[in-house]
Amino acid sequence: MYDFVSxxxxxxxxxYRDLAGVVKxxxxxxxxxxxxxxxxxxxxWQFLPDLNWAGFYRVLPNSGRDSSDxxxxxxxxxxxxxxxxxPFGQGVCGTAAALxxxxxxxxxxxxSGHIACDAASRSELVVPIIRDGRVIAVIDLDSPTPGRFDDEDATGVQRLAQIAALAI
Structure with a gap:
């Protein structure tokens, strides 16, 4: 059983340092x-306050697609x-993946072009997971609070994405 306390x-x-240690x-x-x-x-989900969604979107292997389509x-x-x-280029997740x-x-x-999966979401942070120069997935975090995420959050989640790149 895992019992991590934040x-x-x-x-x-x-x-985010503590969370990265737990994730590792x-x-x-x-x-x-x-x-x-x-x-x-x-x-x-356990470590970060004020989220209403936390998870992954994946680029399936061998899909024959590149970052343009x-x-x-x-x-x-x-x-x-x-x-x-x-699709890459659509919504926040697709924009992060395309760019x-x-x-x-x-x-x-x-x-512009936000894809509303949960009407309660008001702010979002999406970080691409990159391996061998290619986006393989994204980490997507949503919050019901406007302005919930900032550059410190992006930096912290980018560290998680580096760990994920080696684990997925």
């Missing part, structure tokens, strides 16, 4: 990508049911 009042850099411990030695994404989503497919997550497929860059969106209602 101190919610930690400064963000310390919170969870995936160490486990070869199954789905199991690793599921445990990572659960750890993110790729598609993301829903992976392990915690939250309400979500959109299953997102290979983190997207911090303070107000999803102001993001």
């Amino acid at each position: 101190a919610q009042d930690l400064p963000k850099p310390e919170l 411990a969870l995936v160490e030695g486990e070869p199954d990508a789905i199991a690793n994404m599921a445990n990572m989503a659960a750890a993110i 790729g598609e993301l497919v829903l992976g392990p997550f915690i939250g309400k049911p979500a959109c299953i497929r997102i 290979g860059k983190a997207q911090v969106v303070p107000d999803v209602l102001a993001f």
Whole structure:
């Protein structure tokens, strides 16, 4: 049984450092990508306050698609049911995948082309997971609070994406 405790009042850099340590411990030695994404989503949900969705969208291997016409497919997550497929370049997730860059969106209602899977979501952070120069998945975090995510969150989740790149 895993019982990780997070101190919610930690400064963000310390919170993300602790979360990265937990994530590394969870995936160490486990070869199954789905199991690793599921445990990572659960750890993110446990450690980060004010989320209403945390999970992954994956680029399926051998899909024959590249970053110009790729598609993301829903992976392990915690939250309400979500959109299953997102084309690269559409919505926050598809934009992050197409550009290979983190997207911090303070107000999803102001993001052109936002795909609303949960009407309660008001802000979003999406970080691509890159291996061998290619986006293989994204980490997607949603919050019901406008402005919930900032550059410190993006930096912290980018560290998680580096760990995920080796574990999925």
